[in-house]
Amino acid sequence: MVRSASTIASRCPQAPGLTRATVAAIGAALLVACIIPDSGLRVQGDASNPGTVRLVQAVAVSEQATDACNAASIDLTSCPLVPETLPFGAINPATPLCVCPGRDGNALSFFDLYVEDPDLDDDGRPKDTIIGALLLDLPAATVDPAPFVAYPNLFPPSVPAANVNLGFNSYTDAVERPEPLVRRWTLGAETGVDLCNDNAGAKLEPGLHSLRLIVTDRPWYRPLELDDDGESVQDDAGEPLRVPIEEAAIGVPDLPGGASYAIADYAFRCADGLDLEPQNCNCVEVM
Ligand SMILES: [Ca+2]
Numbered sequence: 001m002v003r004s005a006s007t008i009a010s011r012c013p014q015a016p017g018l019t020r021a022t023v024a025a026i027g028a029a030l031l032v033a034c035i036i037p038d039s040g041l042r043v044q045g046d047a048s049n050p051g052t053v054r055l056v057q058a059v060a061v062s063e064q065a066t067d068a069c070n071a072a073s074i075d076l077t078s079c080p081l082v083p084e085t086l087p088f089g090a091i092n093p094a095t096p097l098c099v100c101p102g103r104d105g106n107a108l109s110f111f112d113l114y115v116e117d118p119d120l121d122d123d124g125r126p127k128d129t130i131i132g133a134l135l136l137d138l139p140a141a142t143v144d145p146a147p148f149v150a151y152p153n154l155f156p157p158s159v160p161a162a163n164v165n166l167g168f169n170s171y172t173d174a175v176e177r178p179e180p181l182v183r184r185w186t187l188g189a190e191t192g193v194d195l196c197n198d199n200a201g202a203k204l205e206p207g208l209h210s211l212r213l214i215v216t217d218r219p220w221y222r223p224l225e226l227d228d229d230g231e232s233v234q235d236d237a238g239e240p241l242r243v244p245i246e247e248a249a250i251g252v253p254d255l256p257g258g259a260s261y262a263i264a265d266y267a268f269r270c271a272d273g274l275d276l277e278p279q280n281c282n283c284v285e286v287m
């Protein structure tokens with residue numbers, strides 16, 4: 001059993017106005033009363049983060065496994081999975097994605113990203129806020145992902161994933177596992193996802209591109225505030241100040257602050273819609 005320190009404090013109230021001996025006696029009684037029902041608990045600070053965030057997608061499941069899931073629970077008609085969405089890895093649509101003078105008529109439809117994080121607050125509700133970012137063509141050795149943050153128009157790095165109810169007989173009712181607390185973003189619900197032409201309005205170069213998805217269960221890392229001499233600025237209590245949240249390092253999980261994170265990668269190719277060679281592009285006017 002895990003309880004926060006604040007929960008335990010609320011179970012053991014103070015008794016102001018009584019003599020010290022009475023308080024001591026009541027305290028001893030309360031101590032026993034507190035210890036017995038909560039024996040074996042671990043005290044968990046409000047900042048602790050025992051559950052890691054995960055990206056989840058549907059996977060291939062054999063007929064035999066599906067039958068076994070059905071046998072495990074008569075309520076399950078199939079194995080519990082999140083709904084299918086754009087699979088991680090190579091994006092290989094039936095028609096090519098193209099850089100166009102206007103927009104790409106072959107652009108991807110909207111799709112969902114699913115995450116889960118098991119941490120609960122004292123009321124049994126999802127505790128952690130999950131945020132994420134997309135990083136375009138991130139070099140392997142970079143230490144600063146900020147210049148590569150992409151598609152904020154489709155996936156704003158400050159907008160948390162929304163709690164989602166997948167309904168009865170679904171992933172929510174997973175076999176023999178805790179409630180997965182699935183959350184979701186929907187990318188391009190209104191516009192579709194024009195990867196080659198709409199990186200916040202900017203077009204990509206024709207060719208092969210990579211797109212890294214990173215999600216985390218804490219706000220993005222905030223670097224230390226530095227003065228003109230490069231020294232850390234401290235507050236009145238002598239603690240180092242951090243830059244305002246507006247200047248947080250998007251794409252950098254707050255690992256010193258206990259953040260967990262998950263990543264996944266897409267790769268896609270943009271053909272040149274102006275290429276004289278036939279590309280089967282479907283360039284259309286901007287709406
Ligand atoms: Ca967590």
